Amino acid sequence: MSGLSIDDLKIQILENIRIVNDYPKKGIKFRDITTLLQHKDLFFALIEALKNRYEKYEIDFVAGIESRGFIFGSPLAYALKKGFVPIRKKGKLPHKVFQKEYLLEYGSDTLEIHQDAFCGVLNPKVLLIDDLIATGGTAKASEELIMQAGGKCVEACFLMDLKMLSQDVNLKTNVFSVLELWD
Ligand code: AMP
Numbered sequence: 001m002s003g004l005s006i007d008d009l010k011i012q013i014l015e016n017i018r019i020v021n022d023y024p025k026k027g028i029k030f031r032d033i034t035t036l037l038q039h040k041d042l043f044f045a046l047i048e049a050l051k052n053r054y055e056k057y058e059i060d061f062v063a064g065i066e067s068r069g070f071i072f073g074s075p076l077a078y079a080l081k082k083g084f085v086p087i088r089k090k091g092k093l094p095h096k097v098f099q100k101e102y103l104l105e106y107g108s109d110t111l112e113i114h115q116d117a118f119c120g121v122l123n124p125k126v127l128l129i130d131d132l133i134a135t136g137g138t139a140k141a142s143e144e145l146i147m148q149a150g151g152k153c154v155e156a157c158f159l160m161d162l163k164m165l166s167q168d169v170n171l172k173t174n175v176f177s178v179l180e181l182w183d
Contacts, residue, residue, distance in 0.1 A: 001045040006178055009049055012042055013159070014179055031160055033068060033131055050157070051079040057154055060124045061085050065142050066092070068131035072159065076129065085117045085126070087142045098148040102141035111138070113145040126151040132160040133177065136169030143171055
């Protein structure tokens with residue numbers, strides 16, 4: 001399976017994502033990636049395929065959004081031999097942070113990035129990664145944090161894009177999704 005392109009892997013990725021209905025609350029169709037992660041060959045092939053895509057880009061850092069963005073972002077950064085920057089929920093990062101509040105369906109949440117996340121690199125170019133984009137609030141806040149910390153987001157990469165929810169999202173950067181899901 002190793003060496004396959006992202007297009008070649010799409011069907012297997014789709015087949016290995018479990019849908020959990022009404023989690024974490026009624027009406028939500030939760031896309032559970034743990035079933036994909038336990039499939040060692042597919043997990044490896046996915047990271048390899050992403051590596052093949054992004055080694056053609058000029059990137060200094062991969063920034064992953066807590067927590068599932070860490071699962072894909074860390075091995076990708078390692079494979080690309082680039083730095084990894086965590087974008088975390090409020091209160092989790094120990095040093096000075098920039099923070100961004102964003103709206104959820106009910107209420108709000110806050111994400112943070114270390115102020116010195118990209119220090120030592122001039123005009124840092126950053127790949128943003130998460131497992132899924134829905135309304136885009138999380139990705140938008142993360143993109144703004146990357147800019148605030150002095151980075152330029154070169155692309156936002158998601159394993160899944162819930163198109164019915166993400167259609168009106170306007171990130172400044174290009175969005176790349178492995179799977180575009182319409183239901
Ligand atoms: P949003 O800000 O609406 O784009 O939500 C994206 C974030 O919420 C991502 O970090 C996802 O991990 C999580 N998320 C939202 N909807 C789902 C879903 N249906 N299944 C799994 N994760 C989800």
